[in-house]
Amino acid sequence: MTREEAEAILTSAGDGGDEGFPLLEAAIACAIHDHPFRDPQPVRTLARSACERLKERVGGESPDEALSETMAADLRLNGDLLHYDHPANTDLIEVAERRRGLSAALAVFYLHAARAAGLKAAGVDFPGHFLVRVETAEGPVALDPFSQGRLVLPSELTRRALRAGLTPHVADRLDLLMAPVSDRQALIRLQNLLFSRAIRSHDYEAAERSALRRALLDPQDHRPWLDVAAAREKQGALTGSLEALSRARGLDGVEEARRSTTFERVRMRLN
Template sequence: MTREEAEAILVEAGRADDDDFPLLEAAIACAIHDYPFRDPDPVRTLARNAAERLGERMDRESPDDALAETMAADLRLNGDLLHYDDPANTDVIDVAERRRGLSAALAVFYLDAAKRAGLVAQGVDFPNHFLLRVETPAGPVALDPFSQGRIVLPSELSRRALRAGLTPHIADRLDLLMAPVTDRQALIRLQNVLFSRAIKAEDYQGAERSAMRRALLDPEDHRPWLDVASAREKQGALNGALDALHRARTVGGQEVIIQPASFERLRMRLN
C-alpha cells in the first residue's frame, strides 16, 4: 500500500459516522502513511485471533477478565517498559510483530477485539496515559493495556489524576476520569503522541504527516491544520503553510482565531 492509498482510506474513515468508524483499518492506514509498502496482514491476523479467543473466554469469565487475559496472557500484548520511546511502540504494524507498544497503540487491538466479540469497551483519554473503560455487570471498570490489562482502582485513578496536575475537585470525579471517547478520538490520541514526539525530535516531516492524519480523521476540526501549517513553516514550505492556515479558516469558520501576523509573516518570507 502506498502513502497515497493510505491517505484515501483515512479520508473515507473521516467521513464515517462514529458508530461505523473503521478503527483497525484506519490505524493500519496511519502506520503505512508514515512508512509505506509494508505488509498489514499480521495486524489483521492478530486482530482476528484476538476476537476469536475473546469470544471463547466470554462464556466463562467476566468481561474485564476475558479481555485482559485474551490480550495480555494469550496474545502477549503489553507495554514496552525498556524502550518506551522506541518509534515502533506507536505503530500498529510493529506492535503486532513485537507484541509491545504504548497504551494508545495497544488499545487499538483491545477495542477492535471487544467490538467484534460484542463486549462494550471504550477508550478513556486519561492524562498522560490512555486507558480503557469496560462495562461489566457490576459497573464500568478501568483497564490499563500498558500493564497487562490490569484493573485500575478508583483510588489509583484519583492519585494518577493528581500527579498529572488535575485539581482535587476533578480528581475525585470518577465520571470525569472515566469519561469514554470514540474510537476516532482514540486513534487521534495516538497521532497526537506521534506529533509531539516528532516536534521534540525536530522531525518536521513526521510532524506534518501526523497532523495531516488528524485532519483527515476528523475533517470538522480546524486545529490539525494549524499544526500542519507550523510543521510546514519549519521545513521552509511557506506556500504549503499558508494553504494550511487557509484550510484551518475554511474548516473552522471566521470565528477561528488565527493571528493576522501569522499570515503576514509567511507572506513576507515568500517575498
C-alpha cells in the same frame, strides 16, 4: 499500500460517522502513511486471533477479565517499559510483530476485539496514559493495556490524575476520569502522541504527516491544519504552509483572528 492510498482510507474514515468507524483499518492506514509499502498482515493476523480467542472466553468470565486475559495472557500484549520512547512502540505493524507498545497503540487491538465479541468498551483519554473502559454488570471499570490489561482501581485513577496535575475536585470525579471517547478520538490520541514526539526530535516531516492524519480523521477540526502549517513552515515549505492555513480558516470562527494573523505572517515571509 502507498501513502496516497492510505490517505484515501483515512479520508473515507474521516468523512464517515463515529458509528461503525473502521478503527483497525484506519489504524493500519496511519502506520503505512508514516512508512509506506509495508505488509499489514501481522496486524490483521493478531486482530483476528484476538477476536476469536475473546469470543471463546466471553460468557465464562466477566467482560473485563475476558478482555484482559485474552490480550495480555493469551496474546502477550504488554507495554514496553525498557524502551518506552522507541518509535516501534507507536507503530501498529511493529507493535503487532513485537507484542509490545504504548497503551494508545495497544488499545487499538483491545477495542477492535471487544467490538467483535460484543463487549461494550471504549477508550479513555486519561492524562498521560490511555486506558480502556469496559462495561460490566457492576458498572464501568478501567483496564491499563500497558500493564498487562490490569484493572485500575478508582483510588489509583485519582492518584494518577493528581500526579498528572489535575486539581483535587476533578481528580475525585470518576465520571470525568473515565469519560469514554470515540474510536476516532482514540486513534487521534495516538497521532497526537506521534506529533509531540516528532516536534521534540525536530523531525518536522514526521510531524507534518501525523498532523495531516489528524486532519483527515477529523475534517471538522481546524487545529490539525494549524499543526500541518507549523510543521511545513519549519521545513521552509511556505506555500504548503499557506495552503494548510487556508484549510484551517473558516472551520472555527472563534480562532479565525489568530489563524488570519498567522496566515499573514507566513504570507509576508513568502513575499
